[in-house]
Amino acid sequence: MNIESLSNIEFIVVFFFIFCVSWISIFFYTKVAIKVGILATPNNRTSHEISKPSGGGIVFSIIFLLCIFVMWLLRLLSEELMIILGVGGFFATLLGFLDDKNNIRAKNKLILQIILSLFAIFFLEGGPLVSFDIMPEILAVILSILFLVWVINAYNFMDGIDGMASSGAIFSSFLIAITVSLSGNLTDIALLLFLLATIISAFLTFNWPPAKIFMGDAGSVFLGYIFGVLTLYTSINNEVSFFTWMIAFSYFIADTSVTQFLRLILVKKWYLPHRSHAYQNIARITKSHLKPTFGVILYNIFWALPLGIWSVLDPEKALLCVCFAITPGIFIAYFYGPKLSSY
Numbered sequence: 001m002n003i004e005s006l007s008n009i010e011f012i013v014v015f016f017f018i019f020c021v022s023w024i025s026i027f028f029y030t031k032v033a034i035k036v037g038i039l040a041t042p043n044n045r046t047s048h049e050i051s052k053p054s055g056g057g058i059v060f061s062i063i064f065l066l067c068i069f070v071m072w073l074l075r076l077l078s079e080e081l082m083i084i085l086g087v088g089g090f091f092a093t094l095l096g097f098l099d100d101k102n103n104i105r106a107k108n109k110l111i112l113q114i115i116l117s118l119f120a121i122f123f124l125e126g127g128p129l130v131s132f133d134i135m136p137e138i139l140a141v142i143l144s145i146l147f148l149v150w151v152i153n154a155y156n157f158m159d160g161i162d163g164m165a166s167s168g169a170i171f172s173s174f175l176i177a178i179t180v181s182l183s184g185n186l187t188d189i190a191l192l193l194f195l196l197a198t199i200i201s202a203f204l205t206f207n208w209p210p211a212k213i214f215m216g217d218a219g220s221v222f223l224g225y226i227f228g229v230l231t232l233y234t235s236i237n238n239e240v241s242f243f244t245w246m247i248a249f250s251y252f253i254a255d256t257s258v259t260q261f262l263r264l265i266l267v268k269k270w271y272l273p274h275r276s277h278a279y280q281n282i283a284r285i286t287k288s289h290l291k292p293t294f295g296v297i298l299y300n301i302f303w304a305l306p307l308g309i310w311s312v313l314d315p316e317k318a319l320l321c322v323c324f325a326i327t328p329g330i331f332i333a334y335f336y337g338p339k340l341s342s343y
Contacts, residue, residue: 015198022063022202029059030206030213038100040214052211055100057219060199061093064226067195077188084123084229085192089222091116092152096221110149113221117148120229128235128242148228154256155224160280162211162289164296166204169223171300172248173197176230179244179312189230189239196226209289243318247308247325251296254329255279255337262338276341278333285340303328 033039033053040054068086071077095112098104104112121127127144130137159165177193203219206212215223227249234240246253259277267274275284282292307325311318 015194018063018067018195019198019202022060022199023205025059025063026056026203026206026213029053029056033213040216052214054214055097055216055218056203056206056213057215057217057222058093058097060203060215061089061096061218061222063199064196065089065093067199068192071188071191076191080123081188081192081233084120084233085226088116088120088123088229089226091119092225093218093222096217096219099221100216100218113149113152114145116225117145117152117228120148120225120232121145124229124232124236127232131236144232147232148225151228151231152221152224154252155227156217156220157256157259157277158252158279159215159220160275160277161283161293162209163204163207163293164279164289165215165220165223166200166207167293167297168249168252168300169200169227170197170204171297171304172227173200175248175300175305175308176234176240176245179308180234180239182309182312187239189234193230209293211289241311241315241318243322244308244311246322247304247311250304250307250322250325251299251329251332254326255333258330258333259337262334266338274338274341276338278336281336281340299328 030053033055038053038055039051040048041051042048065086068077068082068089072079072082072086095104095109095116099109121141121144124144126137126141127147129135129140129143132140155165158168173193173196177190177197180187180190180193203215207215227245231240231242231245234245235242255277263274263276267276275281279292279296282295283289286292304325307321311321
């Protein structure tokens, strides 16, 4: 079966069906989570005041994994992507959900993330850096593993207020899918990202401020893994520039990087969980999750999106586009980040 053989009507029907299935599944999971006690309890490191259902990411993760499996059966997806995204994505979801339920110790969680990243890098044949002759192969592999672990944790850091991580996933998926499609062909990567955006859109209707449910680590670890793997995969296959991926996550990169750097300087136990990201402090100051979440959405649409498209249309300017995309986020994180927080 060929992707191009599907008509526009068939695409609309399929995507609408997937959205409805996702919405209904999340609706029922919310009820079940309340009954069995899968709840996020407020503490001095969270930005919420009441307990709410958590772990909702397992629903959209499973639905996306089922889409991957169906695409593979229909020969719309390679066996390589089926293994890396399907099998690896399953274990990423499982790791996140177990952490939601049992609060895995940080050391053990890091070890499991490294093992998961090793699995992906093995099937990616070492990652994109292996092709650089000036770099020892073992160093290239280690850097690729560290990159995946960083992306997984960075995405987890951005799941701190209502709608932030889910809206970011939708934007980034659409941006990369659009840039891939600029060639005129709907590739398997573009189709996967459009599907992911559709599924997360259903979740966002429940996660939009004020949220009725949180994705938890089951969702954030899964999304971090999927985006990290796709970044490496598309870089290896010259489908999407690494710079374009950086633009897609420009605010997230700026916020997480500056926050961790400042905490390293200002906080003795910088490695502990905290709520000192700029978006969390802004939510606390304004007493609103909607304002920072909507602000980042506007940042993405009116700043990062044009720069992302520019980086594809004029690859020689891609690095400049990255600098433009990240700079405002750096200033926001510096002025509203750890310096304004006690955690």
